[in-house]
Amino acid sequence: QTGSANTNPSDSADDEYITSVSIGTPAQVLPLDFDTGSSDLWVFSSETPKSSASGHVTYSPSKSSTAKKLSGSTWSIEYGDKSSSSGDVYTDIVTIGGFSVKTQAVESATKVSTQFVQDTVISGLVGLGFDVGNQVSPRPQKTWFSNAASSLAEPLFTADLRHQETGSYNFGFIDTSLAKGTIGYTPADGSEGYWGFTATGYSVGGAKLNRNSITGIADTGTTLLLLPDNIVDAYYNNVESAEYDDSQEGVVFDCSEDLPSFSFGVGGQTITISGDLLNLTPIEEGSSTCFGGLQSSADIGINIFGDVALKAALVVFDLGNERLGWAQK
Numbered sequence: 650q651t652g653s654a655n656t657n658p659s660d661s662a663d664d665e666y667i668t669s670v671s672i673g674t675p676a677q678v679l680p681l682d683f684d685t686g687s688s689d690l691w692v693f694s695s696e697t698p699k700s701s702a703s704g705h706v707t708y709s710p711s712k713s714s715t716a717k718k719l720s721g722s723t724w725s726i727e728y729g730d731k732s733s734s735s736g737d738v739y740t741d742i743v744t745i746g747g748f749s750v751k752t753q754a755v756e757s758a759t760k761v762s763t764q765f766v767q768d769t770v771i772s773g774l775v776g777l778g779f780d781v782g783n784q785v786s787p788r789p790q791k792t793w794f795s796n797a798a799s800s801l802a803e804p805l806f807t808a809d810l811r812h813q814e815t816g817s818y819n820f821g822f823i824d825t826s827l828a829k830g831t832i833g834y835t836p837a838d839g840s841e842g843y844w845g846f847t848a849t850g851y852s853v854g855g856a857k858l859n860r861n862s863i864t865g866i867a868d869t870g871t872t873l874l875l876l877p878d879n880i881v882d883a884y885y886n887n888v889e890s891a892e893y894d895d896s897q898e899g900v901v902f903d904c905s906e907d908l909p910s911f912s913f914g915v916g917g918q919t920i921t922i923s924g925d926l927l928n929l930t931p932i933e934e935g936s937s938t939c940f941g942g943l944q945s946s947a948d949i950g951i952n953i954f955g956d957v958a959l960k961a962a963l964v965v966f967d968l969g970n971e972r973l974g975w976a977q978k
């Protein structure tokens with residue numbers, strides 16, 4: 650068995666990717682953000698304060714004949730951008746891309762932080778990280794993918810995120826036609842709940858890859874490519890107008906700049922992110938100053954290969970073999 654779901658950028662900056670998910674009987678369809686950087690499936694619901702839920706699609710367990718309260722269970726989560734949410738837990742049927750998990754923990758939000766209230770394009774997250782990262786207590790719950798894995802043709806999923814285009818999350822199979830290059834595999838470390846891996850080097854423009862281990866995570870829920878300062882500096886030294894903008898908390902430059910590409914080595918392959926994928930978006934509507942897709946990971950403490958990097962590749966999240974596959978797109 651397999652599943653295949655389309656995913657779309659939330660806005661002109663490809664800030665988030667939105668995928669439709671069916672929950673309950675009859676199906677309640679919610680737009681959710683698939684996040685390989687966390688391990689909880691949580692939704693805006695009938696239990697979310699009305700003022701917070703306004704503008705969001707919500708899940709009502711009381712309207713689902715297959716919903717069951719997981720009594721005594723609660724959850725609370727904080728993300729890298731300091732956004733947070735918490736609540737209680739139901740189980741229900743969750744269908745993604747035509748594949749159904751009968752008894753999936755659906756975490757219902759009774760509290761959401763301001764960022765979520767304002768981010769009306771999504772009604773919650775589907776965590777696709779490792780189960781060890783789940784935040785339900787007293788008994789942690791499995792992710793949708795973990796529950797699905799044993800019934801899928803292969804215990805893996807792929808992410809094909811695209812710039813201003815519809816992409817896909819495929820479950821249980823690899824559509825190699827989505828990639829130009831060969832898929833290179835490298836071990837995945839799930840001990841922290843993330844899809845951790847080590848890139849073997851990087852280069853700016855068409856230069857030859859150097860040998861410089863970069864350990865980080867493959868994270869569909871993070872917009873940017875966040876790497877150490879020395880690499881960020883090496884890149885922006887090639888961009889005449891680049892400067893650090895305190896208010897934007899990042900490197901900005903003239904939108905008219907012709908940005909160099911950025912490449913990294915992984916699994917014996919070289920993934921090259923084109924310059925235009927690194928020129929994210931004007932800092933404000935109509936501004937001629939643009940915000941960089943590559944920024945520093947210094948104050949996060951972890952390197953994150955987020956959507957800016959993932960857009961250049963077909964990425965295979967292979968749970969069965971505890972490995973990550975990367976192919977140039």
Ligand SMILES: CSC[C@H](NC(=O)[C@H](Cc1ccccc1)OC(=O)N1CCC(N)CC1)C(=O)N[C@@H](CC1CCCCC1)[C@@H](O)COc1ccncc1
Nearest residue numbers: 664665684686687728729730732768868870871872873949
């Ligand atoms: C340093 S992880 C920062 C990252 N959040 C981002 O990437 C947000 C995403 C966003 C949110 C709302 C609108 C637009 C974009 O976007 C930005 O922060 N930016 C994009 C726009 C840009 N102008 C400023 C920077 C993050 O917490 N991800 C988590 C999932 C995320 C949570 C918020 C909702 C969307 C999904 C997750 O995978 C990683 O969790 C952790 C990473 C490291 N330790 C702990 C947790």
